[in-house]
Amino acid sequence: MNIKFKDIIVVGFALFAMFFGAGNLIFPPYLGVLSGPQWFIAFITFLFADGGLALLGVIALTKVDGNMDALFSRAGKTIGVAIGIAMILCIGPFVAIPRTAATTYEIGILPTVGSGFNPILFSIIFFVIVLVLTIKPSKVIDIVGAVLTPTLLVCLAILIVKGVVQPLGQIQDKVLIEGVAARGISEGYQTMDAMAACIFAGIVINSIKAKGYKDASMIKATIYAGFVAVVGLAFVYGGLAYLGATVNTQFGLDAERTKLIVSITEQILGGPGKIILAIIVALACLTTAIGLSSACGNYFEEISKGKLKYAHVVIVVCIFSAIISNFGVDQIINIAFPILLAIYPAVIVYIILGLFNNKIHNDNLFVFGVWSALVIGIISSIAGLKMFEGASWANSINGVFAALPGAKIGFYWIVPVAIFILIGKFIPSKKNHVA
Incomplete structure (x- = not known):
């Protein structure tokens, strides 16, 4: 057509x-x-x-x-x-x-x-x-x-x-x-x-x-x-x-x-x-x-x-x-914003891998990539909450993420997630994806 x-x-x-x-x-x-x-x-x-x-x-x-x-x-x-x-x-x-x-x-x-x-x-x-x-x-x-x-x-x-x-x-x-x-x-x-x-x-x-x-x-x-x-x-x-x-x-x-x-x-x-x-x-x-x-x-x-x-x-x-x-829209936003920050890395991983969806037959690339992005996003989001501001453990976590490549532009999670995706590539999934 x-x-x-x-x-x-x-x-x-x-x-x-x-x-x-x-x-x-x-x-x-x-x-x-x-x-x-x-x-x-x-x-x-x-x-x-x-x-x-x-x-x-x-x-x-x-x-x-x-x-x-x-x-x-x-x-x-x-x-x-x-x-x-x-x-x-x-x-x-x-x-x-x-x-x-x-x-x-x-x-x-x-x-x-x-x-x-x-x-x-x-x-x-x-x-x-x-x-x-x-x-x-x-x-x-x-x-x-x-x-x-x-x-x-x-x-x-x-x-x-x-x-x-x-x-x-x-x-x-x-x-x-x-x-x-x-x-x-x-x-x-x-x-x-x-x-x-x-x-x-x-x-x-x-x-x-x-x-x-x-x-x-x-x-x-x-x-x-x-x-x-x-x-x-x-x-x-x-x-x-x-x-x-x-x-x-x-x-x-x-x-x-x-x-x-x-x-x-x-x-x-x-x-x-x-x-x-x-x-x-x-x-x-x-x-x-x-x-x-x-x-x-x-x-x-x-x-x-x-x-x-x-x-x-x-x-x-x-x-x-x-x-x-x-x-109280602003209050709801304050509650929802950390959730968005927590899941956003995982969503971007879905998008990046989704561009090659028909080429990726091993689901573990998605499993390892998305789960690692979600866990890292949740940890970073919790450590960034105002209620934990000044806490030593939060400062330590924030310091580690700030030292990672891409941190200045919000992509602190890129390198760790890429490593997990690479690991997933070498672990066969129980069920191969058919394009």
Whole structure:
């Protein structure tokens, strides 16, 4: 089947919008402020750790027809389901989805309407919209990719192009941090879009299939759509990082990311800037909430073998997220964040090995790699908790991990895990994987 350009653009736009949440909006300008004349280096490394890892995640999932459970089960059914559920819940209704509504209210509503708009009423309206646009899974990609994303990109383009044509200031020879490239990677790593890729890939692949693509054409179309998404992210990240660099004499290391983007928007666009920023944030958060809610529905329907219906899961997710968005979201994030840090290395190992899924017949590469990454991630996460700050054992563990190659950019686990994967290669598994 011939691949249609329109299909690739629509699906690629949708994937871009699912990745591009409020966090992705506020990270790049801050990197620009910190890096100044080296903003391009910071942007490239940020893009690699964010969009690059996300694209690898999408490609890895095409090897298993978008079935995350099929890939994750190669390290063992129990650990695969456990990591999958933890990842879905943390990036879904426990943190990311309710955060979309809270962020939209704080950055989009409060500066334009004021505190007179009841936050509870707003969360209800927000998640009713999410529910309506998510309840039919086959329509999710078309709604997001054909309608919402173009509007989001137009608003972002207005801000970026005007800021480039009429910069707010000259980029000074002032770099506020050491290791600009490392900082870009660590910031991109912390967006955790690699996890989101594992979740979103299934939605994208199902949408590609619904358009009539099969087998090789389906894989190609999915990968092409992934590249479209990364190109979109590159345009936005590069533009926002440049805008941040033009005001790096106005802000310092202690600049608040949300206030920074609000200030930049107001300086570039004047009074209407608040409204345009509100639209940008609302669309970015809405598209992310739609994608994550749909992914939650797909995942739980799949692992329950249809006992949990997609529509029912989506309804529960939206109701739960609406409640959480009004009650202690920051506290929940503080609880969930260590869980994310604990499982993220294992997820990246799944992605890296998943790229060669059809070539790896010995499941022990997955078993040894994923288990070692998970154990190391859990130990590091526990040692980094505030409650153990100053404890001698925690300091010792943190010191060991800090001395490992890649520690400065958050990849302290790479060398130990690589060693365990190598060990697994030489231990035959009881059951060989058949491609």
